[in-house]
Amino acid sequence: MRAPLADRIRPRTLDDVVGQQHILGPGKVLRRIIESGKIPNMVFYGPSGVGKTTVASIIARNTNMHLCKLNGTTASTADIRDVVAQVNTLHAVNGVLLYLDEIQYFNKKQQQTLLEFIENGSITLIASTTENPYFYVYNAILSRSTVFEFKPVEQEDVARAVDRAFRLLEEEVGAEIRLEDGVASYIAMACGGDVRKAMNAAELCTVAVQSEPEMFVTMELARELTQRSALRYDRGGDEHYDIVSAFQKSMRGSDPDAALHYLARLLEAGDLPSACRRLMVCACEDVGLAWPQIIPIVKAAVDAATMVGLPEARIPLADAVILVALAPKSNSGEAAIDAAMADVQKGRTGSIPRSLQNRHYDGAEVAQKGQFYRYPHDYPDHWLDQQYLPDALLGASYYTFGDNKNEQSFKTYWDSIKKKRQA
Template identity: 60%
Template sequence: MQMQPLADAIRPQTLDEVAGQKHLLGQGAMLRRIIESGTATNLIFYGPSGTGKTTVAGIIAKRTNKTLYHLNATTASLQDVKNIMADVGTMVAPNGALLYLDEIQYFNKKQQQSLLEYMENGKITLVASTTENPYFYVYNALLSRSTVFEFKPLTAEEAVPAVVRALGIVQQQSALPLSWEEEVPLTIATGCGGDVRKAVNAVELLSRAAKPVDGKLLLTREDALQVAQHSAMRYDRAGDDHYDLLSALQKSIRGSDPDAAVYYLGRLLVAGDLLSPCRRLLVIASEDIGLAYPQAMAITKACVDAAVQLGLPEARLPLAEAAVLLATAPKSNSSHNAIIAAMQDIEKGRVGDIPRHLKNVHADSAGSERPQAYKYPHVYPKHYVKQRYLPESLGDTTYYEYADNKTEQAAKHYWDLIKGGGE
């Protein structure tokens, strides 16, 4: 007789049993009120894996007395949806169907549009889930006909009850007396980053790997650590977690916090991602440190080159050096602001004619050359002479503003003296 998978065996049957999500399912919360009313409405659940999205969809189906169908958009097609429609109104689905469509972001625009007709005739209630931001990946017309609820990552403490329930089930199923050290539930929940699905799988693996001692099985904290040690660090390199970590790295460096910088760098490296932090550190050197410490770019480039050549795990050393250097360096985004402002003007159509004296000497037709009147700065005192460089139509537009750091203020003082005619 085949045993029921542990993840299914511990799946909550009521809203009160769902781990975490009190902002959605606590007493008086909006989603709970919708579910308890028995109203069939189209929903989109957004959040990380293992946070209860599938479980809640199942509870909604029971509450609305609809037949639950589960499709995954990575493998499903519209024909699968049509097959479900054929069941509606029959003995298979007499009260209508609730379609739980997992990973809806993998349906293209045409496929998502095709769902609308099935939603609008009321025979199918759609509950879609996604680990990506639905406002970027879900078609607008489908979004407008649905209500979006965000499922938050669980804390380790919120996941512990599910782990304890899973341990209780494997204890009942075990052929030998089974027990565990007191720290095991929290160790598993912490190591799996609050992902209940991963935590339950860890319990199952831990119980199968337990060694009998004197006819008994003891699950130890040490074994639990080995089972769960990398689970919390895995992430989809094409998904939101990836970009959230890179964003956190940059914002920590911008905020001059070296501890947070090496922490988020470490998260990326433990997940085996080397190239993304290399690229982001180079961006930070220009965008956030910039002219306050121009050498930061050269040093960061050297660290990145060394990291790529070394590979992991040694690459962590030069990358940590770059991250700490950038976090503790003075900051300036003056050059960043200057190029953004200039490009915005260009995109708005502020594209004037290049002054004649700046054009290539071959701009005129052969035999009809005109004097350029270009003044060569190097033949003038202090290598400077006043002349116009911006197009006439831009007037005296200023894009670059000297920031208040030592390096840029020294440059400002230098040019104020020269351009102002001082000594």
């Protein structure tokens, strides 16, 4: 069975690698390490299809070490033992270079099995992962490795790779493949920086027109066959948290255009729950007391969105996102509850004042019996000065009025009431 185009066209030198110039460009650190021939333990971190396996393969070809490959999704402890068994054999007199793809799927015990041989230098590890290694890779391995981040490949670079792919396919089929204007650029854009998916899309387009008298790839065909993968979205992965974080920070930063962009990415991926949840959180956390009426408004929009579902849900959510982004902002409520919770978590509580307790009868041990609670509504302006905090927290202050019009009006009102009562 013939290998996929992405494997057939895989670069064999660093100069042929698409993208990653921040670590592989002339004079950059990873390139210098590779050219030195002294390969340390390394972890390649980044989305799929951006060159991690390609660079590892180039390193393996440029060393005299015995190359072993494992994939974290399928490898077992027995496979690790088989790799370790090759250390100091005639096949691996210069050591073993282990390329471990998807290391995040290795459990802690499996990773620890490799540790002894990584420490004594018998095995050089090049591991790759699509998830943040600082969360998924055993600390002892990370401390003995250098982490390099691979980034999505720029659209222009992917487009050049797509053009090269069609030229190779022409050689293989022995005929010209004509492209409608913009096809290569569209494939590069739609594959979202994933070169492997772009190669697969180019090969699919070629297969689809191969039986035609004239092989002509139209834009319509490219749209039908290209995976909609620009989103790079995994609800359990880093990209999910990056998008929802950017979504809320854009609303907090009062940028409706950016907020709508990230909302579109969430909705295009079908993640309506995350969009609704972050929208509600932002209304409470970032607008808050500057305009508290926004909370039921956003709740109504979220209810409408969940009721009608996608694609119509985009309309009430877009309205709400724009509203939250353009609303005045105040996080005074969040700051206040965080300060109060910090005291509670430190054990600063104390007994509830007797006047606030729910007990209406005192025991024999209480010298002065009675609750002595004064009902604020029985007093002018529905307020009087009495103790509410426990004795241990007297004088504690958690809430600070925000500088927005709404909270300042509250402050003016209560300042006047308290001043009048003290007069």
